[in-house]
Amino acid sequence: MTPSEQKAIRIDLQIIADMIEPDTRLLDVGCGNGDLLDYLVHFKQVDGRGIEISTEGVRSCVNAGLSVIQGDADTDLETYPDQAFDYVVLSQTLQTVTAPRVVLENMLRIGRRAIVSFPNFAYWRLRLYLALTGRMPVSKSLPYQWHNTPNIHLCTIKDFLATCDELGFVVERSVALNKEGHVRRIRSSPFLSNLLGVQAVFMLKK
Amino acid sequence: MSGPTGGKSGENSTISLPGHQAQLGVQAPLRLDSGAELSNFTVAYQTYGQLNADKSNAILVCHALTGDQFIAESHPMTGKPGWWEIMVGPGKPLDTDRYFIICVNIIGGCMGTIGPKEINPANGKPWALDFPVITVGDMVRAQTLLLDQLEIEQLFCVVGGSMGGMQVLEWAAKYPERVFSAVPIATTAKHSAQNIAFHEVGRQAIMADPDWCDGQYLSFGKVPSRGLSIARMAAHITYLSDMALLRKFGRRLQDRDSVSYGFDADFQVESYLRHQGSTFVDRFDANSYLYITRAMDYFDLVSEYNGVLANAFKDTKTRFCVFSFTSDWLYPTEESRLIVRALNAVAANVSFVEIDSDAGHDAFLVDEPEFEKLLAGFLEGAAEHRGLPRVVKQ
Numbered sequence: 001m002t003p004s005e006q007k008a009i010r011i012d013l014q015i016i017a018d019m020i021e022p023d024t025r026l027l028d029v030g031c032g033n034g035d036l037l038d039y040l041v042h043f044k045q046v047d048g049r050g051i052e053i054s055t056e057g058v059r060s061c062v063n064a065g066l067s068v069i070q071g072d073a074d075t076d077l078e079t080y081p082d083q084a085f086d087y088v089v090l091s092q093t094l095q096t097v098t099a100p101r102v103v104l105e106n107m108l109r110i111g112r113r114a115i116v117s118f119p120n121f122a123y124w125r126l127r128l129y130l131a132l133t134g135r136m137p138v139s140k141s142l143p144y145q146w147h148n149t150p151n152i153h154l155c156t157i158k159d160f161l162a163t164c165d166e167l168g169f170v171v172e173r174s175v176a177l178n179k180e181g182h183v184r185r186i187r188s189s190p191f192l193s194n195l196l197g198v199q200a201v202f203m204l205k206k
Numbered sequence: 207m208s209g210p211t212g213g214k215s216g217e218n219s220t221i222s223l224p225g226h227q228a229q230l231g232v233q234a235p236l237r238l239d240s241g242a243e244l245s246n247f248t249v250a251y252q253t254y255g256q257l258n259a260d261k262s263n264a265i266l267v268c269h270a271l272t273g274d275q276f277i278a279e280s281h282p283m284t285g286k287p288g289w290w291e292i293m294v295g296p297g298k299p300l301d302t303d304r305y306f307i308i309c310v311n312i313i314g315g316c317m318g319t320i321g322p323k324e325i326n327p328a329n330g331k332p333w334a335l336d337f338p339v340i341t342v343g344d345m346v347r348a349q350t351l352l353l354d355q356l357e358i359e360q361l362f363c364v365v366g367g368s369m370g371g372m373q374v375l376e377w378a379a380k381y382p383e384r385v386f387s388a389v390p391i392a393t394t395a396k397h398s399a400q401n402i403a404f405h406e407v408g409r410q411a412i413m414a415d416p417d418w419c420d421g422q423y424l425s426f427g428k429v430p431s432r433g434l435s436i437a438r439m440a441a442h443i444t445y446l447s448d449m450a451l452l453r454k455f456g457r458r459l460q461d462r463d464s465v466s467y468g469f470d471a472d473f474q475v476e477s478y479l480r481h482q483g484s485t486f487v488d489r490f491d492a493n494s495y496l497y498i499t500r501a502m503d504y505f506d507l508v509s510e511y512n513g514v515l516a517n518a519f520k521d522t523k524t525r526f527c528v529f530s531f532t533s534d535w536l537y538p539t540e541e542s543r544l545i546v547r548a549l550n551a552v553a554a555n556v557s558f559v560e561i562d563s564d565a566g567h568d569a570f571l572v573d574e575p576e577f578e579k580l581l582a583g584f585l586e587g588a589a590e591h592r593g594l595p596r597v598v599k600q
Contacts, residue, residue, distance in 0.1 A: 025553075049555065055562065062557045062580050065587015067525065069546055069558035076550065084553035 009035045011181040012117050015201050016091060019115060019173060020044055024086035027051070027111065029073045029103075030093030034061035041066065049085075051076055074098045077106035085111040092199075094118045095151040104167060108206050113172070117201040120176065122156035122194045141198055157186060157194040164204060173203040223282055223318045225252035225275055230351040239504075242338035246327075249352055250318025251275050251310040254294060255302035256598045257358070263594055264358050265300055266349065267309040268366030268373035271498050272438075272490055274317035275309040278302070283489045292573055299582035303597055304589070305362065310352055312345040312373075314497040322493035323424060334493055335421035342369070342505045346376040350384070360384050362592055363585065367391035367570035368537065369498070372505050375545070378526070379507060379518035387525040387588040389581065391570045392534050394541035395515050395548070396506040401536065404444050405499040408437030412492045421493055434492040435483025442482045447533035447566030451475060515548035522549075525591065526556040527584040529577065531569040557584060 009017065013036045020026065022044040028037050031050030034057070040046040050068035052058045061068035069076070073090070074097050088111035090103065095118055097103045107114035119141045126137040136146040144151065155163070157176060164171055174186035176197025186193040186200065193200070228249050230236065235245035252275040257264060267277055267290065278294040280287060294300040294307055311319035314337070322337040353361070364377045364385050371393025378388040394401070412418055415433030419426050443451075455475040459465065462472065471477040511517040526549055530542035539560050549556040561577045563569040570577065 047555075055560070058557075058559050059576070059580060062527065062559055062587075063583035065583060065590060067555045067557050067587075069528075069550070069556055070560055071546075071558070076547075079547040079550040081551055081553055 026087040027085045028089045034066045080110045089115045091117045114204040120197045121154040169204045239341040247320040254307040257306040264306045265363045268370035270368040275311045313348045314340040316491035316494040323491040332424040363387040365389040391529045394537045402503045411436040431487045438486040439479040439483040445568040449564040516551035528558040531563045534567040536567040
């Protein structure tokens with residue numbers, strides 16, 4: 001019995017969690033304070049590992065009995081062997097890494113499937129914000145100023161699809177979440193998804 | 207600066223020690239890495255808590271260079287608190303209400319286990335330099351014999367800092383099926399040139415003391431106190447950090463208002479080091495210091511596995527938690543990262559935390575609440591996976 005058993009997880013994490021088959025091996029890159037890992041370990045009996053850059057995050061994970069190392073997606077993924085995991089998850093972290101393409105390639109080298117979630121920079125409110133105010137958008141999902149943001153590689157759903165194409169990745173599942181957390185399948189309406197989606201979740205394979 | 211080790215022969219000094227003793231290598235001798243063999247030898251160990259019915263709650267604590275088996279009780283020779291009382295006890299991270307804690311004085315040591323100050327049955331004199339050179343691998347092999355005797359098939363956890371951490375790595379590499387979880391703390395997979403260099407200073411200090419008598423000091427009723435205390439002073443500096451020394455002593459003067467224009471201990475830091483040195487010789491054997499530092503210098507798990515540390519942990523099922531400390535310059539965080547990368551390379555189950563501390567290498571021995579909490583958290587998670595109940599069931 002852990003305290004987490006009553007705790008609800010963030011909506012995008014729940015969507016990711018629902019994509020995961022039970023009894024699988026999973027690496028959560030940028031696992032934060034371990035909410036997703038904790039959920040998956042307890043509810044889906046997943047053999048889960050994490051990498052987290054922040055000391056506070058690692059502390060709270062290890063305290064919760066999760067297997068997490070203090071590390072960095074840009075440098076530490078290199079050290080993992082090929083196809084060691086069923087899933088490699090990167091939730092809300094892609095935009096913060098130095099070399100997103102390398103990270104994505106590493107994810108599908110290490111894991112059979114990669115699950116990636118990120119804020120969609122083409123969300124209409126962000127477009128409008130930039131168009132009307134002439135300043136870098138600041139929103140609930142992008143709460144930083146241009147000078148203190150960790151988000152150095154923001155992209156749109158359309159950008160991401162193009163990159164997957166270039167890398168030869170197969171998009172197995174893709175959903176966009178609107179402001180209310182409602183889910184839209186990107187494949188059935190890519191244009192609307194890119195306009196109305198606050199964030200997106202992709203499941204990729206090679 | 208006379209030490210109780212001085213006049214006593216090995217046997218006399220061990221009889222009064224609390225704790226347990228085991229006779230090992232009785233059926234078959236323990237073959238050492240050097241090729242020498244030890245047969246029918248004594249190993250002293252101490253335990254805390256109770257072993258459960260299926261013998262699944264045992265934690266082996268591996269002690270460091272100058273540590274011993276008295277983790278959680280007053281030291282029988284110095285009267286000081288046990289070296290890990292912060293960690294071991296009821297309700298503490300190594301909870302004696304839940305786990306059975308074992309700590310074995312390493313072979314080559316001087317607290318009841320066979321070592322250079324004990325009596326060599328071949329001639330009735332202390333072993334001194336006739337004692338075979340030992341390795342970290344030998345220490346661990348001797349511990350496996352003890353566990354065989356205690357009929358403990360698998361340890362719930364092997365934990366240790368510094369040289370204790372080397373033993374943890376050795377355990378995990380050589381006996382993975384006997385180690386459910388492993389916690390190497392402030393350690394390294396191979397002794398660096400700098401590590402060896404500091405040890406060599408210590409050894410040379412001991413051997414330069416005329417009272418060392420080519421290692422035969424016990425037979426002459428002498429103790430190389432000056433050499434051993436200088437070795438300890440030099441080593442002690444490596445266990446602290448610049449910041450810790452600054453915080454503790456700065457440039458403050460010892461019992462005086464101005465410098466003496468002489469070579470007394472003007473500064474508090476000098477007085478402190480001298481005290482560290484002189485109290486050390488009261489409880490530690492100089493030859494043991496030579497043997498154990500040598501064992502650490504020889505430790506190189508990387509080259510043992512053909513330059514690829516990951517090979518040491520291939521197919522491991524052990525759950526690891528690696529700890530390092532920001533101000534530890536003896537075994538800096540980068541050494542721990544190498545271990546973590548090797549474990550990642552075999553997709554092992556590993557956690558790694560670098561603890562923010564200015565206490566230097568000794569941070570694992572002092573009160574670091576963050577570290578204590580994390581170790582407790584890791585053990586809790588591992589215990590859950592192992593299915594250990596919260597309180598020992600007999």
